Amino acid sequence: MFLTFLVQLKINNLVYKQGGLEIHKSLKDLSLVIFIKMGPQLPIGSFLAGGIGVELIYSFIIIVCGLMIYFSTKEMDKLTSYEGIKYFRLSFLFFALAYFFRYFIQFFLFSFNLKGILEFSPMFFGAISLLIFLYFSSMALFFLLYSVVWKKWDHSRLTITLFNLFSLIIAFASIFIGGRLIYLIINLILLLIVLSILVIAHKNSKKKPKTGSPFIIYLLLSIFWILNITDVLIPKFLSIYQLFVYLVSIALFMIILYKVLKKTGN
Amino acid sequence: MEKRVKRGKLEIMRDIIFIIREHKNLIKPTPLLRKSNLSSTRFQEYFSELKDKGFVRETEEKKNKFVSLTDKGFKFLERYQTIIGFIDEFEL
Numbered sequence: 001m002f003l004t005f006l007v008q009l010k011i012n013n014l015v016y017k018q019g020g021l022e023i024h025k026s027l028k029d030l031s032l033v034i035f036i037k038m039g040p041q042l043p044i045g046s047f048l049a050g051g052i053g054v055e056l057i058y059s060f061i062i063i064v065c066g067l068m069i070y071f072s073t074k075e076m077d078k079l080t081s082y083e084g085i086k087y088f089r090l091s092f093l094f095f096a097l098a099y100f101f102r103y104f105i106q107f108f109l110f111s112f113n114l115k116g117i118l119e120f121s122p123m124f125f126g127a128i129s130l131l132i133f134l135y136f137s138s139m140a141l142f143f144l145l146y147s148v149v150w151k152k153w154d155h156s157r158l159t160i161t162l163f164n165l166f167s168l169i170i171a172f173a174s175i176f177i178g179g180r181l182i183y184l185i186i187n188l189i190l191l192l193i194v195l196s197i198l199v200i201a202h203k204n205s206k207k208k209p210k211t212g213s214p215f216i217i218y219l220l221l222s223i224f225w226i227l228n229i230t231d232v233l234i235p236k237f238l239s240i241y242q243l244f245v246y247l248v249s250i251a252l253f254m255i256i257l258y259k260v261l262k263k264t265g266n
Numbered sequence: 267m268e269k270r271v272k273r274g275k276l277e278i279m280r281d282i283i284f285i286i287r288e289h290k291n292l293i294k295p296t297p298l299l300r301k302s303n304l305s306s307t308r309f310q311e312y313f314s315e316l317k318d319k320g321f322v323r324e325t326e327e328k329k330n331k332f333v334s335l336t337d338k339g340f341k342f343l344e345r346y347q348t349i350i351g352f353i354d355e356f357e358l
Contacts, residue, residue: 073352075345076345076348076352079338079341079342084353085353147356148357259355259356260352263356
């Protein structure tokens with residue numbers, strides 16, 4: 001009888017070597033899925049039972065919300081080429097992409113029996129998807145900020161280049177420098193940048209504050225998204241509050257999606 | 267004296283399109299420039315953008331140039347309030 005096992009490893013304080021590639025200590029908190037293939041196919045049920053089910057549903061909701069916001073504002077962007085709309089929708093596309101790379105790639109590889117790639121080098125694959133996740137997450141946050149403050153910042157090309165640069169630094173530093181303290185410092189710096197830009201933009205805003213101002217939603221979304229990143233990098237750090245972080249993040253995305261659909265008339 | 271608020275890019279585009287529509291969708295460039303309340307340089311900038319985006323088209327009849335709206339131009343006018351509402355809602 002053929003059997004297929006799913007083994008989820010949390011690597012602690014170990015440096016692994018595989019196929020000549022040295023895996024850095026920074027990957028110690030990364031949950032890795034290692035397949036011990038003894039049979040042809042792994043049922044999806046086993047995958048969900050592996051503790052990834054909740055996160056997969058969460059990722060799916062975030063991806064759907066992000067893509068719905070992106071596509072429902074497409075017509076407006078095409079008609080106006082308005083910078084604010086462009087960066088707003090790009091931000092949600094990047095949120096969706098970040099979560100796609102976080103879980104769905106692993107899920108698809110699993111489901112469609114493309115295990116060979118993971119067998120070849122699971123840690124390398126995990127590091128790449130984490131790198132892409134961190135890059136897209138940071139870009140999403142920066143674009144969300146830029147959609148609010150673009151009128152005050154003249155050099156859009158320079159700003160976008162700086163955003164890309166910062167996001168790449170955050171992603172590579174998280175992968176190659178590693179360590180919980182480094183992760184926390186990186187996220188704290190990111191949070192401080194995001195919050196200070198949002199608060200300054202809100203203070204300088206000439207518009208009178210009205211009920212349901214998006215400022216609070218953006219602020220909360222930024223905080224909870226950084227908690228999401230922390231959760232990926234240091235799973236144990238937020239393990240008790242993980243579900244709470246997921247639920248609040250979903251609620252914030254749903255509120256924004258509702259407002260977008262209401263305003264676009266879709 | 268009431269201080270005039272500077273029009274935004276979208277508002278100027280809307281105004282130009284609105285003027286064309288109000289003239290039964292056929293107007294010469296010179297009266298359009300006059301009615302749009304812009305300098306000729308600024309008008310040329312916006313007019314070129316409107317043409318590039320496919321909101322307006324230029325036609326020639328008996329050696330006279332005319333400007334008219336395309337379907338996309340009508341759609342922009344129709345969706346303008348929604349777009350402005352969206353921008354305000356999200357403080358973009």
